[in-house]
Amino acid sequence: MTAPLAVVFDLDGVLVDSEPVWEEVRRGYVADRGGTWRSDTQDRLMGMSTPEWAEYLATDVIGGDATADQVAYEVIDRMSGRYAEEVPLMPGAVEAVRRLADLCPLGLASSSPRALIDIVLGHLGIAGLFRATVSTEEVDQGKPAPDGYLTAAARLEVPADGCVAVEDSSNGLRSAHAAGMRVVAVPHPRYPPAGDAIALAAAKITTLDELTPALLSSL
Structure with a gap:
């Protein structure tokens, strides 16, 4: 692994x-x-x-x-x-980012506008842990097109098929899969992704506490 x-x-x-x-x-x-x-x-x-x-x-x-x-x-x-x-933090988010930053370079591919990405990452104190961040307003097409994820991989200077993406939504799962990335699905209980989108994931977890180096290395 x-x-x-x-x-x-x-x-x-x-x-x-x-x-x-x-x-x-x-x-x-x-x-x-x-x-x-x-x-x-x-x-x-x-x-x-x-x-x-x-x-x-x-x-x-x-x-x-x-x-x-x-x-x-x-x-x-x-x-x-x-x-x-208030920034509504997901449970275990900061810990997961810090945990994986010790494993490999991190990127972010978000549909949020650049201004909100910077506000959130700055508020959480983790902006410096991401080597590349992409807003889909900076690329030609948003999710489910792969543009955002492909751009993130390019900025990280790694091939997309060597990356793991962490996603919750139907369009996000489709986007990362279309980019050639292995995808870990973390479905939101209020906005569950469609079955065909979940089927694209290499792994499905219920909380970010499960997002460990061992899991990613096993994909």
Whole structure:
């Protein structure tokens, strides 16, 4: 058994329990704008890059005269305000990052905008443990496209197939698998991934305490 060349974490739903916050903020924003939140809106949003979800909300959910740029700015501003009050840390997140940083280089491939990535990692005091961080607003396509993970591997200067990704969402699992990475699934109990996405994972765990060097070396 050998350690991976690198581990690439997702952020939302893996290191921070932010999906409920994103949903609450976006739902409130859509309501304030007079839009209609549909039953599949949250699932569709998970994994989209900032330009993608802003365009989707502006065009398909809100309508009217809201532009994608305006929607992105105003939603991210609300999220920044929420994070200023509290960053909802996932249990065992900091410990898992520190544990694996002793094993191999770490990267991060997140659908969050760069501003929020920097706020969260700075707040948690682990920014220096990541050799490369990527926001999908910095690549051509968000998840489930592999762009974010491929860019993270390139910045880490390792082949993607030598990396292990840690993901929670359907689109995230599909993205990391499409990049050629082995994937560890950590499903969020409130937003469980689809069965076909879980099937792509090399391992499934229930808490980050299970994310150990021994597990990764066995994949």
